[in-house]
Amino acid sequence: MATRIFGSGIRRREDPRLLTGSATYTDDISLPGMLHAAMLRSPYAHAKITRIATEAAQAAPGVHAVYTAADIEGVLQPMPCAWLLPDSDLKIAPYPCIAKDTVRYTGDIVAVVVAEDRYQAYDAIDAIEVDYEALPTVVDPEEATKDGAPQLHDDVPGNQAFHWVVAGGDADAAFENADVIVEERIHQQRLIPNAMEPRSAVAQYNQATGELTLWNTTQNPHIVRFLCSGVTGVPEDKLRVIAPEVGGGFGSKIAVYPADIATVFCAKTLGRPVKWTETRSENYIATTHGRDHVQHVQLAGTKDGKITGLRCTVYAGMGAYLSTAAPGIPTILHGLMLSGCYSVPAVKEDVYGVYTNAVPVEAYRGAGRPEATFMLERMMDLFAAKIDIDPAEIRRRNLLPRFEDGCDVITGLTYDSGDYPAALEKALNHIDYDDLRKQQATARDNNRYMGIGVSSYVEICGLGPSQVAGAIGFQGGLWESSIVRFHPTGKVHVFIGSSPHGQGEETTFAQIVAHEIGVDAGDVKVFHGDTDNTPMGWGTYGSRTTAVGGAALALTVRKIKDKAKVIAAHLLEAAAEDMEYEDGKFFVKGSPDKSKTIQDIALMAHLAWNMPAGVEAGLEASTFYDPPNFVFPYGVHSCVVEVDPETGQVDLKRYVALDDCGPQINPTIVEGQVHGGVVQGVGQALWEEAVYDDDGQLVSGSMLDYALPRADCLPEIEVLSTVTPSPHHPLGVKGIGEAGTIASTVTVYNAVLDALRPLGVTRVDMPFTPQRVWQAIQDAKGS
């Protein structure tokens, strides 16, 4: 091959259809006789429903049906929570598809209307009369645990959904013997994921066969089939879930949602196809949010800058109900990563999952890991300030040394491979850290407030060994699968259980096949997202598709290669063990001029005129790959900001992201993932917040009010990498989907606080709106 396909930033195969409007997203689907559903959602965050009158809505033009809780009683099971965290006193409050007597967040479904078109459905929604008796509300997770706080669910005292503990070493002793202790209260504000495609469902029921097809904006169609079958009673073999083109997810398209189930119910009940698509404002009050932690953190250390212990208590807002995977996010994906890249001898963390009158929380890009990295990296800066050493230096003194094949850490995990010191030095050199510190000193002399942030991170990805999944209460396996089918002309179809939705695996997976067996990447078509024609898979989230699904694919291609070798040997009248393979050709050792291409072999395998004894016709294989361990991508991010003390405006001037995801299959795609991830993390630091008022009303309830990053607010991100293969992965790859988001929020946070240090400001709650920063400066002046 002229160019190496593995590691080549080739153009994506997905793009032509996306660029010309010929891709089909869920809301683009139109079926004969299709009706449209709309949801009446509670305007109250907590209230009793005392009366619902639907007669006027039922009589409205075009309306086919209006459903309330009474209609689903005994027909639909409650919405499932599928992460049953063990040893945590987990209390799963019933989550009905349509609220019966009580609503618990603004967005709870109260009634469903089905009409001829969407305008009529929305008109009819307005004709439904509901009497509510308002109840007291609570939205702050820490407040919700206090005596006298409003109670959301009858059998959940103190609104405590769970209490989970992770501990290693003797943290209390570390604090007793510490030279230095630093403490901080950190608010990880609620965020709204904002995948650009609103959520949607189209359901079609065939009464004659009992088969139901659901097109759904989901990151994991097989999980939707599994859970939807349980909720609706449609047998799994008669339920087909299709994730067509999906316009981003970021965690918000993992859950199985009430509105999706309601759409299935309507289609099945009415015998007509039904579509439901949320509006953006509806997305804000009904599609899962992310983060929402109140963290109390303590770090113990020596006076020469070594960490000796970490202790923290986290109140994690869960919203009104537990979403599908919610309990695992502030616990397993957060607490186990507490010690980050550092050698930490003792940790203890208590995590309280708390019900609040807000939208249920789910995974949001990074999912638990940005919150863990934030705590640790913020404490490192506070520690450095306390003992007056440089933030980069304190990291140097604590980083784990290079390891190539496993490093046990205090939380019980074994990291796979890493060279954290090398990553730190490379990033610092690139940004010219020492010179920046000099520039900063000069700027301060001139009353300019420049700040520098630097953060290391390591994340847990490639979820994960299924045995571990079982031990941590995840109600599924976490393996991935693939089927590879060669056609007679040597063209290849690949069927995967993963469900990419913008990440470009149709391209990178074709590159894996091309790399492994020497076909042209353009000859490989990747199928995904349809439960009827792809093997089971557990979904695309947690940076696991390439890490787990990619391994499943590589191993399948290797099985085909083994079979091809046997066939080639037979055709060349040689022994299989004498065969060699190079660049798509099989030949007898020492005679490369006499060879069979994989295309020749594919044809012969299909004709089957002359197969070796005992070898089946065809050229096809499959693999169910269950990883032996997680993978642990890591990196170092650094940035420069300047704060205007007169206005509180933060100007992000430079951003450097160094990420190590192992060998890169397609560096262009890797870089794109880093860009997007970094900007989402920067968004949390500078602009984004789901703001609830005391009555549980979402004040930032539309795209007008929720400040998403825009093109003109950002500098060019400088992307670097190092390459440390994972020792246990067939391709060495680790995953890059979330990396950018893990460290970027705290990197910017630390930079802003670094800038404000001469002004005496030590903490500001995110996001850094000019008003907040200005106020913090005024408060510091006052004190």
Place this chain on the structure above:
Amino acid sequence: MTVLYAAAAVFVALIIIAWLTPRAAMPRPPAESEPVQSPPGTPSDAAAFTATAEPSGTDAGAAGTTAPSSETQRNRTMHVAITVNGRRYERQVEPRLLLVHFIRDLGALTGTKVGCDTSQCGACIVLLDGMSVKSCTCLAVQADGCEVTTIEGLATGGELHPIQDAFWEKHGLQCGFCTPGMVFASHELLTHTPDPTDDEIRQGLEGNMCRCTGYQNIVRAVRHAADQMSERSRE
């Protein structure tokens, strides 16, 4: 007090807009800084009834429509003739029907996306008589007699437009949902500023949201498109 009055005025304006438009998508006027032109014409009757688009007697298209409305509602529809990608569509529409829904309900033209309901995201941008317009903030009746170009109509003769090709070349898209709008916002920018700086590109795209790319490769794509287009015009 001034702040309170301003807030009250905005509130009242929003209520009026909300009343004038369906709940399914509540468009707000674009911010002044956004590079999106006001649509031509004004709605003569924006009162809300049903939004069914019905083929009229002279309809040349075979696009799908929703079921017939009652006689009363039919009387409240208006006749429009809108040319989309060179093909003329005549329909009886409700006055409140948004242009984006008119286009998406024609049958096969679903490339134009709806990403928000407040005219922020720009996924719905089309060219209306050559100008980029957020089609969720424009009524179908306002586009009567106009020519619309959607993303399906941008490539000609089976060849991608240089902007589309540049987005492909520079990895300026991931999930693709914002892409049609981004392509048209870039088109508008390059029409007026054929050789933009990176800052001008970022300013020019600030009315469009993307959650996947962090915008960086979109900026590169627009830069690349500008270079390609100027090279072509020199040839």
